[in-house]
Amino acid sequence: MTYVSPTGEFTRDQRYIATRITADGSDGYPAEPGRYRLVVSRACPWASRVVIVRRLLGLEPVLSMAVAGPTHDERSWTFDLDPGGRDPVLGIERLRDAYLARFPDYDRGITVPAIVDVSTGQVVTNDYAPMTLDLSTQWRAYHRPGAPDLYPESLRGEIDQVNAVVFEDVNDGVYQCGFAGGQEAYEEAYDRLFARLDWLADRLARRRYLVGDTITEADVRLFTTLVRFDAVYHGHFKCNREKLTEMPVLWAYARDLFQTPGFGDTVDFDHIKRHYYEVHRDINPTGIVPAGPDLSGWLTPHGREAMGGRPFGAGCEPGPLSDAEAVPAGHTPLRAAA
Known part of the structure; x- marks a missing residue:
């Protein structure tokens, strides 16, 4: 969601879901192989950050990735690139389904990147700024051999x-x-x-x-x-x-x-x-x-x-x-x- 002030300035809505996935699970979501699915669009620069960091760190085997189509309507991103228009792991047609599964009255932007808990189908976080930092620091046990330190x-x-x-x-x-x-x-x-x-x-x-x-x-x-x-x-x-x-x-x-x-x-x-x-x-x-x-x-x-x-x-x-x-x-x- 975005806003334009009466004087014309664009303001980004930054009310993201601040839940974090951490090594110790302090927010209730520990870093675990296979538990989560990263949802991205290759069109989105914020999502592209996570795609790049995930690849550089070699987290593909432990954090699967769903790629939404490049366009969306007012409801949310869709999985129209997948057979039948459904993500094969989450089984949903729209990313909003994962948001509403956790927050039935969710009234903010349905944004990518988002990380979804596969077992519950609920969104965990869409807070893209700390997301990549956490991949570097909280998922370290699962980095590939020779992975760079992107946040020394x-x-x-x-x-x-x-x-x-x-x-x-x-x-x-x-x-x-x-x-x-x-x-x-x-x-x-x-x-x-x-x-x-x-x-x-x-x-x-x-x-x-x-x-x-x-x-x-x-x-x-x-x-x-x-x-x-x-x-x-x-x-x-x-x-x-x-x-x-x-x-x-x-x-x-x-x-x-x-x-x-x-x-x-x-x-x-x-x-x-x-x-x-x-x-x-x-x-x-x-x-x-x-x-x-x-x-x-x-x-x-x-x-x-x-x-x-x-x-x-x-x-x-x-x-x-x-x-x-x-x-x-x-x-x-x-x-x-x-």
Whole structure:
């Protein structure tokens, strides 16, 4: 759910279900293999964070994943990609069924990502910000051998600081532009967005990753906005001072991450474009989905390996995606259609 103030400012409803899944089960939900199902849409940047972190940490065998279709109506996300339009594990047609199973009078947004308790069919949490941090810290017993430390204790203060300004000005900033209800509110959000992108470009001109010399949670959070920038935010959300491909440092940084296993191989540009352009009819009344942009540039050399750094620290990259979780051919330049 979103709101626009009388003066035109977009405000995100952040009343999420704050239940946490922890190692000790202090909220009543202990981290256990096979107990939960992660529900995502590949269109959603907040859900994409969890998809990437789950893959980097190798949690696929212990936390199954349901992929909702790229579009939804006012009721909720649907499982129209699955046979019969039902998730094969939860047995439901709409994500809202899991929300109402726990909260019959639930009156907030039915959002992804969400984690559902398989045995009860009830949603546990949709609080996406701590969700990825908990995968890093509370599910550690189930990480794959060689999994990176995406939230190292010694860097958490700096990661949190970077994440806070990136969320306000970039992750949410593109939405503040796109859903602004007035010219002044739009221009203020636009100025904050590009000032922060300039700040990030300056920071990344001197270092390969945002915090430290390895990939961290901060890189995951920025990447999911950058990868959508030219495909939807530049035109659809009027974030058009320049394209990502016209910002040399950020474009090279984004390509570096995209070509790192766990990032680009989870991105579905078809779902991303269909969601934004088909669902946001208040911004795009015709529902026409643009044919572009050309995606081949994502695979061009980026040169940032010369800056040093170790993508996975002392660990190693994740193995190949399973066929069941691979992005469909033609939806990403990593798997071109035949």
